Amino acid sequence: MPAIQLQQLTKRYGKVEVLHGIDLEMADAEFTVLVGPSGCGKSTTLRMIAGLENVSGGEIYIDGNPISHLEPKERDLAMVFQDYALYPHMNVAKNMSFALRLQKRPKKEINQKIAEVAEMLGLTDYLHRKPAELSGGQRQRVAMGRALTRDSSTFLFDEPLSNLDAKLRTQMRAELALMRQRVRKNMIYVTHDQIEAMTLADRIVVMDGGYIQQQGSPEELFKKPANRFVAGFLGTPPMNFLEADIQHDGGHTFFRGKGFSLRCDEATKRRLSGHTGSGIVLGIRPSDLTFDPLAEESIELNVAISEYIGAQSVLICDCHGAKVMVELKSDTPIALGEKLNFRVDMESMHLFDPETERAIF
């Protein structure tokens, strides 16, 4: 039985429907990340699970029991908010113990729990401080600590790292990954940052426009994106999309677009067997383009910008009006304005139906 199940979950504000009946099952102790651009319904979904938003339709089950009619406090959840949501007038210890104090737990037990969690998060020296006296990263830790002291079965995270600066975010992401190994609980994590999603998740749920676009393990989603949106959303730099026509010529099949003509291998031909229509969208990850002046199945690109990021560089190139990004080793000798040949790896190429934008496997 799934630990948490969403069934046809719908949210409407007045007449506007923002979440269109989503179905989702999360296994016990699974780390699920809801990811998508802003306005995709991920935060709304989380807030409905938390009980902070009403459910307009459908149902949420935890361990098989419907919970959408319950108050937040009856749902046995802990939540970490984007702006930390600490109680400004309470010190760190009081913040972390608020829930336990409301439950009238014995003082000894509360103190022990706080000490334990503070130790784990490195907050022991700060227990007497007020939130205003802490740095952003420390406040973030207190927010996590408040959730951890609860011993809830389910943890909800609403973009917990997005208020931190880049360096701290990377550090906290690693700490979260560590915490995740120690705390085996149901975790639902909302973010718009696909790197957070890829690094933390057991299961990624990509959302857009109030629908679930695809769900699966990070590897599955990266290797086999179900549609053009998911393919473009996951991975940095993002996947390149090139429009092409399918043409048959002398027993061979070609993808012909503006400025390129690629001959399909047998495997690719077989993939095309179910596809009707003469157009196709080719999806090529920037890392799947290899600089190779002699390759046959290749595209010629005009290098416009080179972004040096260390060992790797990202070239932003022009292919007859289409923008194509290439990732390659920085020591490759390349000059701006040059026209260069890049080999296309047929096996790793993604194909999409231009009408439905669905992937063709």
Added chain:
Amino acid sequence: MRTATLNRLTPYIFLAPAVVIMALALLYPLGYMIYGSFRDWDPSQTLGETEFVGLSNYFYLWQDASFRESLAVTLKFAISVVSVEMVIGVGLALLLDRSLRGMSVLRTLFILPMMIAPVVVGLMWRYMYHPSVGIFNRTLESAGLGSVDWLGKHALLSVIIADIWQWTPFIFILSLAALQSLPRSALEAARIDGATGWQQIIHIKLPLMMPVLIVTCLLRLIDAFKVLEVILVMTEGGPGLSTEILALRISRTATEFRELGVAAAMSNYLLMLLLLLTVAMLAYNKFQEMRADRARRIAEEAV
């Protein structure tokens, strides 16, 4: 160099007209009053003809039973109206801090009493308290409960009720504004942490509103000590001295008893009391600022 000097002077130049007017309109009368309070002064004399009596006006007041009575009435009035207004005002704000249809109309209705001129409020309540034709007694009588001698036996209570009616909205709007600027997510966190409605109010909302509530309370106290019009219209301080608040006593001392020096000394006592409250308010603000500054410094060191 000269431009720089000029630039530095600019704010003072802009401030100058206001300072001059303030000095003339505020400091001059104030100085006049303080000077007058040291003299035995009859309204028929000019200030120059009066006799210097030192602090005797100030000492005299403490032996004057009527002044002590008036001070007691003022304190009783101010403390009771402000405490009741705080409770009702904050309570209403907590009740009405939600988005329901028609809530904005309701809120506007609640703050109307504050907008009515005090004299009108006084007249209105005088008619309502009228022993035979007033709405209160007519209602009580038609319910068979007998009539109440509102402005006679219960005069202080009656003016207190009128003041509460008029000034509760002030506390209500300030508390509502404070409530609505509370961090939403902290309240949501409290709900998830398992706080009931009451627990949210006691543990989160009230403590977070406290700075605003303290300043509001002090502002209201300052105002309550200065109250005049409503009571003047309703009871003129009577019956006896039962509602003779300080402002009325001062005016009677000056006009009826023709003791301008004593009236000035009394005004100065009131001024000192108000100054004390004002300084308390400013000190509280300063204290809050310092605390925030300190927190910020510690936070910066913590990085």
